[in-house]
Amino acid sequence: MSESKTKGSVPGACLCGAIRYEIDLPTLGSVHCHCTMCRRWNGAGYTTWCAVAKDHLRILSGKEQLVRYQSSDHAGRFFCSVCGSSLFGDSSRTPDNMYIVMGPLEGEIDIAPLAHQSIECKAPYITIGDDLPQVEGAGGLETDQP
Numbered sequence: 001m002s003e004s005k006t007k008g009s010v011p012g013a014c015l016c017g018a019i020r021y022e023i024d025l026p027t028l029g030s031v032h033c034h035c036t037m038c039r040r041w042n043g044a045g046y047t048t049w050c051a052v053a054k055d056h057l058r059i060l061s062g063k064e065q066l067v068r069y070q071s072s073d074h075a076g077r078f079f080c081s082v083c084g085s086s087l088f089g090d091s092s093r094t095p096d097n098m099y100i101v102m103g104p105l106e107g108e109i110d111i112a113p114l115a116h117q118s119i120e121c122k123a124p125y126i127t128i129g130d131d132l133p134q135v136e137g138a139g140g141l142e143t144d145q146p
Helices: 036-044
Strands: 009-013 020-024 029-033 047-053 057-061 066-070 074-079 084-089 098-101
Touching: 020 047, 036 047
Parallel strands: none
Antiparallel strands: 009 020, 020 057, 029 047, 047 098, 066 074, 074 084, 084 098
16 A cells, blocks of 8 residues: 555545545554355445544535444444445444445555455355455354444
């Protein structure tokens, strides 16, 4: 990652553009999550998240289109009510953080993903071809993890 990307902000938007936002760098880290809940929510083999301090996320437009779904007893997932784009997550276990789906970001963040998490839930059609750590940890619909 370039040194210039350790500070500043990165914009993002949902598919239809109704919701526009930005996150301030630095992030708190990034992972590829393979849990069943993330796979179903994002409609893909895994979801790549980055974490930011809650005050590092700003909704610039479309706040009225932002919907929060309570996905477990402690976590919620935010999406656009117009196009359905998966955007953010939160958790009462880490109330000062927001979890940003990286696909809708329109620029580079300060860190590449550090690991594959909830690897025991990995979709059978996914082949991991990198050397990142593969971390087990109950996740998804089988547990109360986000």
